[in-house]
Amino acid sequence: MSRFREMIEMIRMALNAVRTHVLRSSLTILGIFIGVFSIIAVMTGIRVLQSNLETAMSGLGANTFQFQRFPAIRFDDNDWEKYLRRRRFYAADMKRVQEKSTLAQAVSATASFGVGEASSKFARTNPNISAVGVTPDGFITQSWTVESGRGFSEADDISGRRVCVLGADLAEKLFPLGSPVGQPVKFLGISYNVIGLLARRGSLFGQSRDNFIAIPLGTALRLYGQKLSLTIQVQAPGRETYQDVLEQARGAMRRVEPGIEDDFELVSNESSVGQFRSLTSAIRLGAAALSSIALLAAGIGIMNIMLVSVTERTREIGIRRAIGARKRSVMIQFVAEAILLSEIGGVLGVIAGIAFGNLICFFMQVTPIIPFDLAAIGLGICSAVGIIFGTYPAWKAANLDPIDSLRYE
Amino acid sequence: MPLIRIENLARHYVMGTETVHALRGVSLSIERGEYLAIMGPSGSGKSTLMNLLGCLDTPNEGVYELNGKNVARMTDNELADIRNREIGFVFQSFNLLARSDALHNVELPLIYAGLPPKERRERARATLANVGLGDRMHHRPNELSGGQRQRVAIARALVNSPSIILADEPTGNLDSKTGVGILALFEELSRRGNTIIVVTHEEEVALHSRRVIRIRDGLIAADEINREQRAVVDGAAVALAGITPLFIV
Structure with missing residues (x-):
């Protein structure tokens, strides 16, 4: 129970810390936002197309497949002659x-x-x-x-x-x-x-x-x-x-x-979706790679800011240790701050990404979707980024010598 | 059983190739309810002794028993808990959290003690009221005078009802009039049964205590009862009116 209370307290402290450095925090958050936004927007867009695809490609009923001369979707015309000769x-x-x-x-x-x-x-x-x-x-x-x-x-x-x-x-x-x-x-x-x-x-x-x-x-x-x-x-x-x-x-x-x-070409709802998937896999991969790089850069940004924050607040850490904070409490406080920074960026990125990805619906007149799984994955990744890049600064904070940090000017 | 029993306490630091012996074997015992001053010039080892007494540091040799428990052999976590429950620090430069109001500063030790928010807030309020800051609870440190800040720090030290209040040059950053007010507060706390240890190099401050320990070159040079204990003139302690015996140990 008291551990849970401690968590709540740490989150409150983290919120306070983020609020006191609005500009600095926003810039850090922006990095995460871009990373999450790009991947969620692309994935949502592809998902929108795909969710409307099953019936689109063939208009087939359940458990039905179709033999046809040409494939359902062609993105390049390299095999054109092969199909023509059929x-x-x-x-x-x-x-x-x-x-x-x-x-x-x-x-x-x-x-x-x-x-x-x-x-x-x-x-x-x-x-x-x-x-x-x-x-x-x-x-x-x-x-x-x-x-x-x-x-x-x-x-x-x-x-x-x-x-x-x-x-x-x-x-x-x-x-x-x-x-x-x-x-x-x-x-x-x-x-x-x-x-x-x-x-x-x-x-x-x-x-x-x-x-x-x-x-x-x-x-x-x-x-x-x-x-x-x-x-x-x-x-x-x-x-x-x-x-x-x-x-x-x-x-x-x-x-x-x-x-x-x-x-001949064998087309079913499954094969249409599968074909679409394989054609879009390159786009997915590209988006994943780009956003991974963006998230890596953003994570480094978080680590940087956290290291600055730890140095700046050396005295505060000393005070907390003197009045009875365990190393673990200090550690949790700073990791919570890193996670919070990255989660704020993550939540904004997910919301904007889903909205942007659904823009395609207006142009193609299809139903918009809310991909909860993508949102969950996005937020999960953000937590991971916060933990990965917040741990070292937090560890550094927790292991400061209380006496030295109380004297730190 | 004394509250504090120290035997042959030694602490040395290795700085490059040199070893600095800050404390060379100090023995003393302190009873519950004492008002004690530790004096000594800079470099004498009084800060080292204070850090050891405050469980911020552990000795290389010797025994330190606090409430019958040997603190010298404790782990980092155990020391943190001891600091939280048994020791209230008052620093020269106040050491309050600049971005938090007085109430939250006083609450802080109770957060680490794991108290529920409601109880925490009530106790912090009561303690702040006891040091005469009932109307300053939501002021931040930079909105308070030096004396008021030190009172917040004292409230923070008191809020967990610790065994010892450990004050390091508590009047060092205050003008003499405000300083006297703080000393009056200590006197009142002492009268109510708190154990107070003041580390200082000012004779003026030491004279208010009942026992003065002088440190020189890492050893106790003198340990004497102060027979002419000074009291702050009546009236300076006005702010204490209405104190409830909350922190009588």
């Missing part, structure tokens, strides 16, 4: 995967077949509506929810019916007043009957994910030709079977000799 996937590939993936819960395929203007008898859009052909299972694998009407049936797909479902934004634009279900919509000169309306998926990175029209894949292949390049989605029944389903489907998909790298 074969396209056709309906036959999907059929093969479907047949051989006995463990899968759903296998679907999608094909983008154009961007253009859509119109109803009420309104017309800008020519920026994307269109996709999708098999009935695509609703499951992409976790599309039908809000009203229905999704595609096997019959729609096989017989190539001219029906469509609309994203929420597009539906709102074309049918501002009533339900679109049952109404005709024209896209790229062809008329489709609206059979369903999809639930809103929201926007991501400032782009609406509800501004599209979907028709059965069979219809798209009929209208735009069998050579449309497909993307194939496979959903596993659960987490436990995910890896088995993936290997099975991958085996079905591969058209190359064993030992040769896959001739």
Whole structure:
């Protein structure tokens, strides 16, 4: 109990000491602030992007992966030709995967077949509506929810019916007043009957994910030709079977000799995040290195200030020792002061860093985050810096000879 | 049993190749409630003796028993605790914490004694009131006169009810009138049963004590009862009115 009380007392004393040297303390704090701010800002920024990434890269449902020709994110174009040389996937590939993936819960395929203007008898859009052909299972694998009407049936797909479902934004634009279900919509000169309306998926990175029209894949292949390049989605029944389903489907998909790298890209929510992580790891590393150097410099600053402070307060230390302070008490007092200096900088740095890192949210229209773990790590590092660089000055203070320090002028 | 028993106490310092013998074997005993002056010219070893008596230093040889405990063989932590509980220092240059007010300065020994804040504050208040500074509790040292500062220092020495009050030239930085006020305070404290040891080179100051020990060249040259103990004229002790017997040992 009295040890706890002593701690409180030491913190109070430390606060007092920091307050009496405002300018000196602020400069020391500034060093720590910069170190913590830089790392927290970068990490928060990356975290913001990443937290919005899972759904962004693929829009896939749970336990689902996707085969596609090109990788989800490319930061450099060195491998461009490799991807270009890859074969396209056709309906036959999907059929093969479907047949051989006995463990899968759903296998679907999608094909983008154009961007253009859509119109109803009420309104017309800008020519920026994307269109996709999708098999009935695509609703499951992409976790599309039908809000009203229905999704595609096997019959729609096989017989190539001219029906469509609309994203929420597009539906709102074309049918501002009533339900679109049952109404005709024209896209790229062809008329489709609206059979369903999809639930809103929201926007991501400032782009609406509800501004599209979907028709059965069979219809798209009929209208735009069998050579449309497909993307194939496979959903596993659960987490436990995910890896088995993936290997099975991958085996079905591969058209190359064993030992040769896959001739397609396998994308899942995990792999997208993983890919993003590996691409940003250099940035992270750079930020960590920079802020380590900044924190090291700041730590040396703390040590410097503490050494000055110890010399300046030699007499005070003598007084404290004379009236019964143990060495340990003096030591704790000075270490507490160093920790306090560094923690003030740390708290300010964490707050500013998180705020700055979240600035990206305004530009990309994504939800801001508060990374509590980063904050905790940041503050932990600050304590460590305070302890590491405060210990020697504190040790020096504690081991001053009381008689000499009482005489010190 | 005497409060302090010293036998053959010796302390030497090694300075480069030379060894300085500051104390060469001092023996004396001090009873509870004595008012004692230690005198000697500079270099006589009186400061060394004071540091040893105050447990700031340990002897090379000899025995120092305080309250029956041999202090000479104690560890640094034990010495710190003894200083905290048994000894109240009063210095020539007051040695108050400049950035803390009078109350906090007086509280300081109680902080290291581990008292809860409320009790601490109450005792510090009462002690400050007892030395006549009840209305100066929240003044910082630089807002107080020399005499008032020394009173704060005395309050700090008293607050833990120590066995000894050890004063090192307590009037050295004060004008004679203020100095007399401090001596009156010591007299009053002595009358109330406190043990007081004053280290000084001023005959004037020593004459107020009941026993005078003279140190020369690291040895006791004289140890005499002061038969003409001077008292401060009545009235100088006015500030003590209303003292409660808080620090009677």
